Amino acid sequence: xxxxxxxxxxxxxxxxxxxxxxxxxxxxxxxxxxxxxxxxxxxxxxxxxxxxxxxxxxxxxxxxxxxxxxxxxxxxxxxxxxxxxxxxxxxxxxxxxxxxxxxxxxxxxxxxxxxxxxxxxxxxxxxxxxxxxxxxxxxxxxxxxxxxxxxxxxxxxxxxxxxxxxxxxxxxxxxxxxxxxxxxxxxxxxxxxxxxxxxxxxxxxxxxxxxxxxxxxxxxxxxxxxxxxxxxxxxxxxxxxxxxxxxxxxxxxxxxxxxxxxxxxxxxxxxxxxxxxxxxxxxxxxxxx
Numbered sequence: 001x002x003x004x005x006x007x008x009x010x011x012x013x014x015x016x017x018x019x020x021x022x023x024x025x026x027x028x029x030x031x032x033x034x035x036x037x038x039x040x041x042x043x044x045x046x047x048x049x050x051x052x053x054x055x056x057x058x059x060x061x062x063x064x065x066x067x068x069x070x071x072x073x074x075x076x077x078x079x080x081x082x083x084x085x086x087x088x089x090x091x092x093x094x095x096x097x098x099x100x101x102x103x104x105x106x107x108x109x110x111x112x113x114x115x116x117x118x119x120x121x122x123x124x125x126x127x128x129x130x131x132x133x134x135x136x137x138x139x140x141x142x143x144x145x146x147x148x149x150x151x152x153x154x155x156x157x158x159x160x161x162x163x164x165x166x167x168x169x170x171x172x173x174x175x176x177x178x179x180x181x182x183x184x185x186x187x188x189x190x191x192x193x194x195x196x197x198x199x200x201x202x203x204x205x206x207x208x209x210x211x212x213x214x215x216x217x218x219x220x221x222x223x224x225x226x227x228x229x230x231x232x233x234x235x236x237x238x239x240x241x242x243x244x245x246x247x248x249x250x251x252x253x254x255x256x257x258x259x260x261x262x263x264x265x266x267x268x269x270x271x272x273x274x275x276x277x278x279x280x281x282x283x284x285x286x287x288x289x
Contacts, residue, residue, distance in 0.1 A: 116152050155181065
């Protein structure tokens with residue numbers, strides 16, 4: 001082979017090897033560029049839910065939704081009559097509860113305690129037919145002395161004045177059948193015992209006991225502001241009557257504070273509409289104490 005031919009071969013090989021190296025370098029540059037190129041800026045993502053929320057798909061709705069209050073139930077209003085005792089001769093002593101038993105105001109009304117003073121029974125009957133109220137609970141005893149009412153006597157069947165038979169300052173008065181006979185001891189009579197038990201169960205915030213025949217509101221004991229208001233509403237004058245030993249209002253006020261008072265009605269039956277007027281006055285003062 002001539003020298004010129006040999007040199008030509010070497011030149012061809014050299015040119016071929018240089019091409020291969022150039023391509024490899026280009027690939028290396030491209031690879032480095034790919035590995036060193038900065039990655040795109042990350043997008044702003046919402047914070048990941050807490051594990052508790054992640055476990056419960058409905059948790060978010062539960063948190064964002066307002067808590068609904070339980071519906072308010074209206075008070076249970078009642079009008080019921082029960083027997084709370086018996087008289088000497090076995091007649092039932094009945095009380096009508098009318099209103100809201102959950103009320104803080106418990107009002108006791110007694111139409112009569114003396115069997116010959118029955119005008120208050122008309123007021124009690126008017127109250128028993130009233131519409132029950134949400135803000136007060138009325139306890140209405142039409143007659144505490146049914147035996148005396150049948151016999152038209154002040155005393156019960158044992159000849160005892162029940163309004164002298166209660167424990168506060170009790171003392172022996174008179175003889176059996178006399179006007180103020182107080183019995184052999186305090187609470188000797190079944191009617192008095194039944195009334196004391198009822199009062200202890202109710203714990204009245206207000207009590208009104210009706211009598212006759214003086215036509216006054218007694219302000220000798222009890223809540224003075226209510227006595228004055230009641231006097232103005234019914235048109236009876238205020239008067240300070242004697243505080244007799246063993247009276248039921250004296251006993252109540254000694255036990256429960258100034259909550260009970262006496263209303264002395266005029267003699268005879270109440271005029272037409274008068275019973276309703278007294279009942280309205282009771283309703284007006286029911287929540288004053």
